[in-house]
Amino acid sequence: MPRTERIRNFSIIAHIDHGKSTLADRLLEITGAISERDMRDQVLDTMDLERERGITIKAQTVRIPYTSPDGREYILNLIDTPGHVDFSYEVSKSLDACEGALLLVDAAQGIEAQTLANSYLAVGAGLEIVPVLNKIDLPAADPETAAAEISGLLGIDTSQILLASAKTGEGVPEILEAIVERIPSPSGEANVALRALIFDSYYDQYRGVISSIRVVEGELRSGIRVKMMATGASHEAEEIGVLTPAMTPVKSIGPGEVGYLIAGIKDVSQAKVGDTVTLAENPASAPLPGYQEPKPMVFCGLYPIDGGDYPELRVSLEKLSLNDASFTYEPETSKALGFGFRCGFLGLLHMEIVKERLEREYGMALVTTAPTVEYRAVMRNGDTRVVRTPTDLPSSGELDAVEEPMVRATILTPSEYLGPVMELCQARRGEQERLEYLSQARVEIVYRLPLAEIVVDFFDALKSRTRGYASLDYEPAGHEAANLVRVDVLLAGDPVDAFSSIVHREKAYAYGKAMVSKLRELIPRQLFDIAIQAAIGGRVIARETVKAKRKDVLAKCYGGDVSRKRKLLERQKEGRKRMKQIGSVEVPQDAFISALRIDS
Amino acid sequence: MIATTPVHPDAPELADYCAGLFGIYVHVPFCTAKCGYCDFASFDGMSDLAGTYVEGLCQEVSKSGISSCDTVFVGGGTPTSLGPDLLGKLIAAIPRSDEAEVTVEANPESLTADVAIAAAAAGANRISIGMQSALPHVLKSLGRRHNFGAVAAAVDAARGAGIGRLNLDLIYGAPGEALADWRQSLDAAIALDPGHISAYSLTVEAGTKLWRQVRDGHCRAPDDDSQAEKMSVAAEILANAGYVRYEVSAWAKPGEACRHNLMYWGGGEYRGFGSGAHSHIGGTRFWNHRDPRSYLSDLGVLSAGSERIxxxxxxxxxxxxxxxxxxxxxxxxxxxxxxxxxxxxxxxxxxxxxxxxxxxxxxxxxxxxxxxxxxxxxxxxxx
CATH class of the missing domain: 1.10.10 (Arc Repressor Mutant, subunit A)
Structure with a gap:
């Protein structure tokens, strides 16, 4: 067991593309923590999805042995954090496991909203911040401006800011030295009741749940019986170990150390992020502070395209939830789509990830309905009902008010795009709370916005208005009453519940019009005319028609063409399978989401 | 055999009968100029290869061991561009029964009297002429070099050579073709009194010149609604003129249906000779190299591809x-x-x-x- 004064626990706070994975790779390489043979790009991003999207979804940790130039040996634990606003709770727990953080900023781009938000989280958690300007080898790098910004925002002297290029390795040895010199070693008594923080849990099909833990005080020994303080679950610590990054079993983990725990747990909801591990025999009197139940913010319906796949979908969701305690699902029935599930997610990215994993890893063909948020319907009789599906909104006669969830959104943008950004926020019913120039070139704006207005395409709209330069972070900010109505969509005269949306009354007419014209583009011509209507409470507010198709046949088909034309027809036939039959109408699988992407 | 063959073009008995025939397809890959919409295995600027090609093709035929067939279709490309001698030689080399239907595809400008006479002498008894349209501006937009006068002359040449079974190919939907233009083309074709008329919807095939023009916004692909309209106009006009529709794009008078094509659509067996030619024999489809030079290098000994049915x-x-x-x-x-x-x-x-x-x-x-x-x-x- 290493002495605590030779341990440094740190994470890297960085925006997507600012070079976090490359820096991690370089640290592992320079210290020799990983052999050249095992080296591949983005060692720490293990999921295919992470590599493809260039983001970190699950936190990874790695133990790096480091000998400083003065000959002293250290253990550096790099605790990787998820890099997206959907996972800010997971980020905060990863930070809680550290004493310091590298703040990695692209010297050409400057600091981004989410990075800033995470830096504030880190400062709030008492972490020592080591700022690093990365990519200084790029011609567009402007370290002086970026350094001035960081200094202004975080109150750090510019002399403390390191310059590096993770790509070339320049400045990386200095980063290692700064880690051991500036970041405090952990403290914590060994001879007290065990308290260890779970900052990540994932499900492995062979070993069950594997939790990443940080021992705060006490000692965790292999084979001992442990207890999760939030869930009360008690298990035997079958294996404990450290990540080098390969799993390497050890006999015990003491205060300040980081490692993993395998305890025969079959479901991650038994070992949730933020929970405290203690000993079953000699439990701690209080858990570590700050545990929260994961709270879904965005909901959508997931339905199998082929109704016969419903049982398979249920099994897939069960399996997936073993690995993801923050997503929820409950059975739901739609008149249009049949049996499916209403699922809750931390945010839109989380939703997309779950859907993609279901399709890729479990081979499901799914229809996703429009994402929605959790409304509160305040009834005339004083009751409050939670509304997660538009069709659950009670009729206006029974309603006293509808309250919608709000967020406080922080946007950082180059000042030249301030106008368009404000217009966008205004159009999304935003209320400005604050506006501050970070430098002549950059502005921080804070808006109070309805969550519903940002879940679908706000980020895309923000990016397109600022040529990709603006960044966004948001946090929940309570509920607020609003004048909301449900807009229904009828196909061939029949309401399709899956297309219903809750919309602000002032926007309902424009929304209905845009929705039906978008659907007219999305629904292919079929054998009959198809009327598409939008309605509020039975009153039609917009209508379009998809005219019946009259010709689709291939003009010629001779001997030489048979194989080629067959392939053409087979492709069309396969395309049909991705259509959902709703009444007499065939609707493309992605229409339920695409219809919502109405340019505003 | 012709006397016992069912005559109604749309009769199930005829369809079933033709499905049991064995056919030979012969491909002539040469064209004077490649049409903008064409995606067949045809090439311009290779006519110096013609003699070698016919020679090679005759070798492929004799090596195949096939001794007879019920229908022959010489297509392309432009078979008539071979000229009388080579075309006659090629037709004569195809083994077939005495009653076989022997069709030769022709372009109006190259179906001259001497070509028609040579084809007839070699055994051709049916000619399919690529008329496409009667209107100069439509022909131009299709990239065709002939005019309607050449079509009438080609019909006369065929008849003069004693070939009475004629088909005229028409295409509808060329950029700039009005509905009235299409009616006029149909009327003009009918006035020549062929036994068979084919009317094809113009299709924009990937990789063709037309496809590039559409992609680059120089012209618009025909839209399905106006094509549907033109198809139903064709059906009406041709029916009134006594033609029976027996396939999506094919109309014939009694006794004039193309047995070779009915053989294809009935899933019949056939052997294809020449570059790019496809065959369907014994539960396998296979095909020769598309490029004439590659084809000539192995004469179909190794098929370019095959597919087990x-x-x-x-x-x-x-x-x-x-x-x-x-x-x-x-x-x-x-x-x-x-x-x-x-x-x-x-x-x-x-x-x-x-x-x-x-x-x-x-x-x-x-x-x-x-x-x-x-x-x-x-x-x-x-x-």
């Missing part, structure tokens, strides 16, 4: 080819479990189920893909 493909082809015909397909030969699809398609007015056969209606001819996809999208898709 599985039972699934067999069903697919039977339905997708068979339902192109007015005679349709025997209901007993449709995939099991497709009763629901038949009911739906009947209800939508695309097919008629009578006398144990499922046939396309006029509406169904235009929506053939819908018919095929629905009939084949049933569980199992096996017979």
């Amino acid at each position: 599985t039972s699934e493909i067999e069903v697919f082809d039977r339905v997708s080819l068979g339902m192109r015909r007015a005679a349709g397909v025997s209901i007993s030969e449709l995939p099991r479990g497709c009763e629901g699809a038949i009911d739906f398609l009947s209800g939508a007015g695309l097919v008629l189920a009578t006398d144990g056969r499922l046939r396309p209606t006029a509406k169904g001819f235009a929506l053939g893909n819908e018919i095929v996809i629905r009939l084949l999208s049933v569980a199992g898709s096996e017979c």
Whole structure:
């Protein structure tokens, strides 16, 4: 067991593309923590999805042995954090496991909203911040401006800011030295009741749940019986170990150390992020502070395209939830789509990830309905009902008010795009709370916005208005009453519940019009005319028609063409399978989401 | 044999009879100029190869060991561009029965009297002329070099050589063709009194010059609605003139249906000679190299590709080819479990189920893909 004064626990706070994975790779390489043979790009991003999207979804940790130039040996634990606003709770727990953080900023781009938000989280958690300007080898790098910004925002002297290029390795040895010199070693008594923080849990099909833990005080020994303080679950610590990054079993983990725990747990909801591990025999009197139940913010319906796949979908969701305690699902029935599930997610990215994993890893063909948020319907009789599906909104006669969830959104943008950004926020019913120039070139704006207005395409709209330069972070900010109505969509005269949306009354007419014209583009011509209507409470507010198709046949088909034309027809036939039959109408699988992407 | 052959172009008996014929297809890959919409294996600027090519093709025929067939179709490219001597030599080299239907494809400008006489002397008894349109501006937009006068002259040349069975190919939907233009082309074709008329919807095939023009915004692809309109105008005008529609794009007077094509659509067997030619024999489809030079280097000894017809493909082809015909397909030969699809398609007015056969209606001819996809999208898709 290493002495605590030779341990440094740190994470890297960085925006997507600012070079976090490359820096991690370089640290592992320079210290020799990983052999050249095992080296591949983005060692720490293990999921295919992470590599493809260039983001970190699950936190990874790695133990790096480091000998400083003065000959002293250290253990550096790099605790990787998820890099997206959907996972800010997971980020905060990863930070809680550290004493310091590298703040990695692209010297050409400057600091981004989410990075800033995470830096504030880190400062709030008492972490020592080591700022690093990365990519200084790029011609567009402007370290002086970026350094001035960081200094202004975080109150750090510019002399403390390191310059590096993770790509070339320049400045990386200095980063290692700064880690051991500036970041405090952990403290914590060994001879007290065990308290260890779970900052990540994932499900492995062979070993069950594997939790990443940080021992705060006490000692965790292999084979001992442990207890999760939030869930009360008690298990035997079958294996404990450290990540080098390969799993390497050890006999015990003491205060300040980081490692993993395998305890025969079959479901991650038994070992949730933020929970405290203690000993079953000699439990701690209080858990570590700050545990929260994961709270879904965005909901959508997931339905199998082929109704016969419903049982398979249920099994897939069960399996997936073993690995993801923050997503929820409950059975739901739609008149249009049949049996499916209403699922809750931390945010839109989380939703997309779950859907993609279901399709890729479990081979499901799914229809996703429009994402929605959790409304509160305040009834005339004083009751409050939670509304997660538009069709659950009670009729206006029974309603006293509808309250919608709000967020406080922080946007950082180059000042030249301030106008368009404000217009966008205004159009999304935003209320400005604050506006501050970070430098002549950059502005921080804070808006109070309805969550519903940002879940679908706000980020895309923000990016397109600022040529990709603006960044966004948001946090929940309570509920607020609003004048909301449900807009229904009828196909061939029949309401399709899956297309219903809750919309602000002032926007309902424009929304209905845009929705039906978008659907007219999305629904292919079929054998009959198809009327598409939008309605509020039975009153039609917009209508379009998809005219019946009259010709689709291939003009010629001779001997030489048979194989080629067959392939053409087979492709069309396969395309049909991705259509959902709703009444007499065939609707493309992605229409339920695409219809919502109405340019505003 | 012709006397005993059913004469009605849309008769199931004729369709079934032709499905049992053995055909030979001969490909002539040369053209004076490649048309903008054409994606067949044809090449311009290679006519110096013609002599070698015919020589090689004759070798491929003799090496094949095939001793006879019931139908011959010499297509292209432009077979008539070979000139009288080479064309005659090529036709004469094809083994066939005395009653065989022997069709030669021709371009109006190259079907001269001497070519027609040579073809007839070598055994051709049917000529298919690429008329495409009667209107100069439509021909121009299709990139064709002839005029309607050349079509009339070609018809005279064929008849003068004693070839009475004629087809005129028409194309509708060229950029700039009005509905009235199309009617005029149909009337002009009918006035020449061929026994057979084919009317094809212009298709923008990937990789063609037309496709590039559409992609680059220089012209617009014909839209399905106006094409549907032109197809129904063709059906009406041709029916009034006594032509019977027996396939999506084919109309004939009694006794004039093309047996070779009915053989294709009935899933019959055939052997293709020449570059890019496809064959269907013994449950396999295979094809020669598309490029004439590659073809000449091995003369079809090694096919460029092949495909084993599985039972699934067999069903697919039977339905997708068979339902192109007015005679349709025997209901007993449709995939099991497709009763629901038949009911739906009947209800939508695309097919008629009578006398144990499922046939396309006029509406169904235009929506053939819908018919095929629905009939084949049933569980199992096996017979």
